[in-house]
Amino acid sequence: MARATADIGTIDYQTALVAGHHPLTSDEGPALGGKDTGATPHELLCAALAACTAITLRMYAERKSWALPAAHVDVLFQHEGERRTMTRRLRLEGELAEAQRARLADIAERTPVTLTLKQGVIITTILEPQQPA
Numbered sequence: 001m002a003r004a005t006a007d008i009g010t011i012d013y014q015t016a017l018v019a020g021h022h023p024l025t026s027d028e029g030p031a032l033g034g035k036d037t038g039a040t041p042h043e044l045l046c047a048a049l050a051a052c053t054a055i056t057l058r059m060y061a062e063r064k065s066w067a068l069p070a071a072h073v074d075v076l077f078q079h080e081g082e083r084r085t086m087t088r089r090l091r092l093e094g095e096l097a098e099a100q101r102a103r104l105a106d107i108a109e110r111t112p113v114t115l116t117l118k119q120g121v122i123i124t125t126i127l128e129p130q131q132p133a
Contacts, residue, residue: 014038046075046086052113053088060107067094068104086117 004019006026013034017024026041028034039047050073061068072091078084090108092101108114 050075052111056111069094
């Protein structure tokens with residue numbers, strides 16, 4: 001289970017986040033009225049996919065004792081009309097055979113965040129009662 005909270009005040013659109021117990025900041029860029037003090041929500045989504053991919057590749061390579069000194073993951077989110085796409089680029093360092101590289105690319109397609117994004121998720125919104133002033 002994962003959990004995050006977001007709190008926003010009157011500073012457009014700076015948002016204090018806590019993911020697990022890690023503080024983060026999100027914002028929008030000046031073009032949307034923000035001050036660019038943190039990653040945008042879509043950048044955080046890209047970061048989640050990139051981090052999950054990198055971690056999963058590291059875990060898999062370690063389990064197989066493969067020479068993977070570094071894995072670099074670049075995720076690009078694009079929104080054109082109703083179409084939304086994410087492109088993930090992998091750059092794998094080390095002495096890996098082509099079959100190992102192909103297997104790591106295949107593993108990237110089945111990371112937990114990848115599967116969540118591809119399969120979709122049910123989102124339920126609960127409006128809590130207003131607290132007395």
